[in-house]
Amino acid sequence: xxxxxxxxxSSSHPLRRGFSSESAPDRKVAxxxxxxxxxxxxxxxxxxxxxxxxxxxxxxxxxPGVAADVSHINTRSEVAGYMxxxxxxxxxxxxxxxxxxxxxxxxxxxxxDDLFNINASIVKSLCxxxxxxxxxxxxxxxxxxxxxxxPIAAEVFKKAGTYDEKKLFGVTTLDVVRAKTFYAGxxxxxxxxxxxxxxxxxxxxxxxxxxxxxxxxxxxxSDEDIKALTKRTQDGGTEVVEAKAGKGSATLSMAYAGAxxxxxxxKGLNGVPDVVECSFVQSSITELPFFxxxxxxxxxxxxxxxxxxxxxxxxxxxxxxxxxxxxxSIEKGIKFANQx
Ligand code: NAD
Ligand code: LMR
Numbered sequence: 001x002x003x004x005x006x007x008x009x010s011s012s013h014p015l016r017r018g019f020s021s022e023s024a025p026d027r028k029v030a031x032x033x034x035x036x037x038x039x040x041x042x043x044x045x046x047x048x049x050x051x052x053x054x055x056x057x058x059x060x061x062x063x064p065g066v067a068a069d070v071s072h073i074n075t076r077s078e079v080a081g082y083m084x085x086x087x088x089x090x091x092x093x094x095x096x097x098x099x100x101x102x103x104x105x106x107x108x109x110x111x112x113d114d115l116f117n118i119n120a121s122i123v124k125s126l127c128x129x130x131x132x133x134x135x136x137x138x139x140x141x142x143x144x145x146x147x148x149x150x151p152i153a154a155e156v157f158k159k160a161g162t163y164d165e166k167k168l169f170g171v172t173t174l175d176v177v178r179a180k181t182f183y184a185g186x187x188x189x190x191x192x193x194x195x196x197x198x199x200x201x202x203x204x205x206x207x208x209x210x211x212x213x214x215x216x217x218x219x220x221x222s223d224e225d226i227k228a229l230t231k232r233t234q235d236g237g238t239e240v241v242e243a244k245a246g247k248g249s250a251t252l253s254m255a256y257a258g259a260x261x262x263x264x265x266x267k268g269l270n271g272v273p274d275v276v277e278c279s280f281v282q283s284s285i286t287e288l289p290f291f292x293x294x295x296x297x298x299x300x301x302x303x304x305x306x307x308x309x310x311x312x313x314x315x316x317x318x319x320x321x322x323x324x325x326x327x328x329s330i331e332k333g334i335k336f337a338n339q340x
Contacts, residue, residue: 027266028054030095030134032088032126033102034081035062037251038142038258042101043070043079045259051266052077058091059102060084088126092133097265099171099258100126103143105249106241112145112203113329119143120152120336127153131160138167138265138301141280142258146170146202147326148333150280150290155337166301169265170280172202172292173257174250178236179209182229187218198233198278199293199308199319201329206322209233212312226314268297281305288323290330 029046033039034057043057047070055077057067067081082091092098103119106112123143130139135157143149150170157163175198184191195215200208211226221229232239240250264277275297283291283305294306311319 024051024053024266024270026053027051027096027269028056028094029077029262029266030056030058030091030098030137032058032091032098032100033143035059035066036101037105037248038101038254040066041252041255042099042258043067044073045255046099046262047071047073047075047077047079049259049263049266050076051263051270054094055079056082056091056095058082058088088129089133092129092137095134095137096269097140097262098130098134098137099140099142099262101142101254101258102126105251106144106237107246107248108242110241112237113148113332115144116148116332116336119145119149120333123149123152124156124337127156128160131157131162135160135162136164136167138169138269140169140171140258140262140265142171142254144202145329146172146280147206147290147329148336151330151333152337154282154290155334159337164301165282166303168281169261169295169301170202170290170292171258171261172198172207172278172280173261174254175202175207175209175233175236175292176278177253177257177260179211179214179229179233182232182236183211183214183218186225186229187214187221189216189218197294197309199291200322201280201290201292201326203329204234204325205318206326206329207234208315208318208322210309210311210315212315213309223314226312230314230318264297265301268301268303269299271299276306286319286323288327288330291326 029052034043057063063081063083067079071079103122141150179196179198180194184194198209200206264275268275276294279295280292296304
């Protein structure tokens with residue numbers, strides 16, 4: 001099952017732009033759900049990341065093929081595929097970062113919470129294994145509903161006695177990626193220099209983009225434009241689910257977003273200064289126990305959860321409106337983890 005790739009790498013490789021560091025320390029990354037719609041392109045992108053020395057691809061089926069395929073790419077990391085629960089421990093052992101895109105995606109007409117019944121159990125069993133085999137790894141949770149799966153993971157780790165709030169992240173990077181793209185299009189500015197923080201959670205109105213803090217500043221956007229941009233960002237996932245018409249949800253843009261976030265985690269671990277990304281983490285910046293906001297990443301994971309900064313009246317309203325739903329989703333996750 002194990003397949004190795006030679007550590008050939010060329011500093012002029014065109015796909016390496018955006019990733020840094022030539023003499024990076026050894027880092028193992030595991031992807032759980034690696035044969036899926038997100039898992040496969042994410043495996044590809046992690047294979048292109050020179051900060052990764054070992055890449056473990058785990059799924060309940062299909063990983064030998066994905067691992068064989070990806071392993072032929074002449075970049076630094078050694079790739080191994082693991083299939084079935086009996087190989088999960090080997091996949092996880094020694095991991096610095098574990099990325100979890102395992103579970104079912106939405107179909108048109110469903111909310112992310114409709115995935116809870118299936119995905120909550122998957123996440124719970126995977127996190128139980130993480131607590132056993134790589135309790136110090138940074139966990140990047142992609143599986144939906146993120147607003148509940150992150151609290152589930154926290155409870156599983158607490159029960160196992162391994163919980164470290166600095167090491168658990170709900171991946172909300174796709175919301176940021178979308179907000180940047182939509183803002184640049186509307187404001188007619190080059191997208192490469194755009195930054196937009198997105199806070200709250202990862203479902204519907206719990207996704208709160210802070211366009212008042214977007215850079216570069218755009219003076220050509222009306223209140224109506226900001227409302228439309230906010231709504232489009234909140235409904236970005238549904239836009240893709242509907243366009244895919246029953247064939248799943250965002251996979252390629254999510255793989256991109258997941259790779260950006262994992263890269264930031266690796267840079268933080270490696271001591272690169274000022275690595276800041278938005279993420280859904282344990283938080284005290286509001287009264288809710290978990291909240292997405294800008295987070296500074298460091299050698300131990302979360303170095304600092306950054307505050308919300310000044311909000312417009314529209315954003316203040318959005319913040320108050322999202323709290324009941326986000327609170328309920330968090331509580332649902334905590335209850336599930338403790339009752340089953
Ligand atoms: P998919 O069905 O294409 O792939 C999921 C993979 O998970 C499959 O290969 C499946 O075999 C695997 N899997 C199922 N149970 C498993 C287990 N116990 N252990 C390991 N692997 C297991 O789905 P997808 O499109 O890749 O989406 C995966 C998840 O990511 C969904 O829950 C989706 O809602 C979520 N998602 C989140 C975001 C986000 O922004 N956080 C964005 C897109 C999708
Ligand atoms: C997304 O935002 O694309 C994901 O959460 C998947 C979904 O169900 O919308």
